[in-house]
Amino acid sequence: MTSRRRPPAGAAEPRAGAPDEASGIRTYRMVDRSDRLDFEIRDHTVRPPVVMPHRHEFFQIEANVSGEAHHVLAGKRCRYPARSLIFILPYRVHYAAHEPGASEYYVINFATNFLRHDFDLSPLDMEEASIAEYPELTPFLYEGHVDFVFGERDFRHVLALLQHLAVLHRDRKLGTIERIRGALLELIGFTVERYADELEALSGRRVYMQGRTDALRRVLKFIDEHLQRDISLNEVAEAAFLSPNYLSQLLKKQTGMAFVEWLTARRMERAQHLLSHTGERIFAVANAVGFADEAYFTRRFRQRFGQSPSGYRKAMRGS
DNA sequence: AACTGATCGACTCCAACCCG
DNA sequence: CGGGTTGGAGTCGATCAGTT
Numbered sequence: 001m002t003s004r005r006r007p008p009a010g011a012a013e014p015r016a017g018a019p020d021e022a023s024g025i026r027t028y029r030m031v032d033r034s035d036r037l038d039f040e041i042r043d044h045t046v047r048p049p050v051v052m053p054h055r056h057e058f059f060q061i062e063a064n065v066s067g068e069a070h071h072v073l074a075g076k077r078c079r080y081p082a083r084s085l086i087f088i089l090p091y092r093v094h095y096a097a098h099e100p101g102a103s104e105y106y107v108i109n110f111a112t113n114f115l116r117h118d119f120d121l122s123p124l125d126m127e128e129a130s131i132a133e134y135p136e137l138t139p140f141l142y143e144g145h146v147d148f149v150f151g152e153r154d155f156r157h158v159l160a161l162l163q164h165l166a167v168l169h170r171d172r173k174l175g176t177i178e179r180i181r182g183a184l185l186e187l188i189g190f191t192v193e194r195y196a197d198e199l200e201a202l203s204g205r206r207v208y209m210q211g212r213t214d215a216l217r218r219v220l221k222f223i224d225e226h227l228q229r230d231i232s233l234n235e236v237a238e239a240a241f242l243s244p245n246y247l248s249q250l251l252k253k254q255t256g257m258a259f260v261e262w263l264t265a266r267r268m269e270r271a272q273h274l275l276s277h278t279g280e281r282i283f284a285v286a287n288a289v290g291f292a293d294e295a296y297f298t299r300r301f302r303q304r305f306g307q308s309p310s311g312y313r314k315a316m317r318g319s
Numbered sequence: 320a321a322c323t324g325a326t327c328g329a330c331t332c333c334a335a336c337c338c339g
Numbered sequence: 340c341g342g343g344t345t346g347g348a349g350t351c352g353a354t355c356a357g358t359t
Binding site: 309 | 329
């Protein structure tokens with residue numbers, strides 16, 4: 001971001017549960033749903049689930065322990081019986097509905113770079129990730145095509161992992177994050193192993209939940225490649241051979257986010273990585289993710305994550 | 320070094336329109 | 340009907356200057 005003024009939008013930085021007024025679909029951030037910005041697990045006693053179609057910027061795994069339920073993913077009603085898991089990729093419109101008062105369930109939320117520090121896929125590119133390169137994404141990619149329902153014995157293992165994660169999350173110390181990551185990978189890996197045949201067959205047929213236009217793909221690629229400098233809507237639109245206004249609408253429709261919102265989200269994800277894994281000064285981190293003004297960067301960071309960049313760095317190093 | 324306040328203009332949003 | 344464009348009004352993010 002150089003000297004040019006950078007822009008806003010009616011759809012500013014998502015406030016708690018980003019209101020998408022056009023569609024009524026909200027986009028939640030970790031800070032909206034969790035005290036922690038990296039990982040959270042909670043059960044049905046903590047708070048009711050969101051029962052309206054919504055998206056989030058993070059990964060989500062839901063586990064229905066008992067009781068009738070169903071979930072709706074991208075408008076398609078899917079099974080979600082007792083002893084089953086559902087895996088939700090960032091930005092997928094979905095919701096789960098449980099039988100009132102009768103269901104027991106767990107919800108796990110985790111940030112996009114929680115499993116791998118070097119995770120470099122843009123959220124929308126995740127939908128077409130290779131399962132050889134990103135095996136941990138497999139159940140997320142094929143949610144809606146496979147019902148991840150377990151037998152009693154297998155689910156005992158799943159439930160034990162969930163309970164273990166809940167205990168770890170409740171009392172974090174130095175090293176706990178690594179244990180949480182390990183247990184989470186075990187949960188995902190266990191699921192992938194149990195459904196390996198179906199998942200490999202789907203992967204072989206290159207079945208995806210939804211395709212996106214080439215134009216949008218060009219846009220997201222361009223944004224990711226130029227995050228570190230000033231990018232204007234006009235420039236991106238030109239690179240994607242679209243009109244700026246149409247690009248604005250397209251992005252909103254596909255992601256629920258306005259151009260600057262999306263750009264800032266990607267910038268902040270990269271900033272989080274730099275803060276937790278390098279000793280770069282705040283000024284340098286701000287510059288590296290395209291903010292010429294560290295002050296402004298700090299404010300946007302706090303707005304998004306509920307804490308300052310330095311506070312975030314301390315928290316990450318301490319946990 | 321990190322953060323806040325005040326200001327201004329780039330961008331979003333929306334409705335109407337074109338085109339195939 | 341879906342993909343794309345146009346144009347104007349109002350919003351809110353980027354910046355500079357100042358403070359902690």
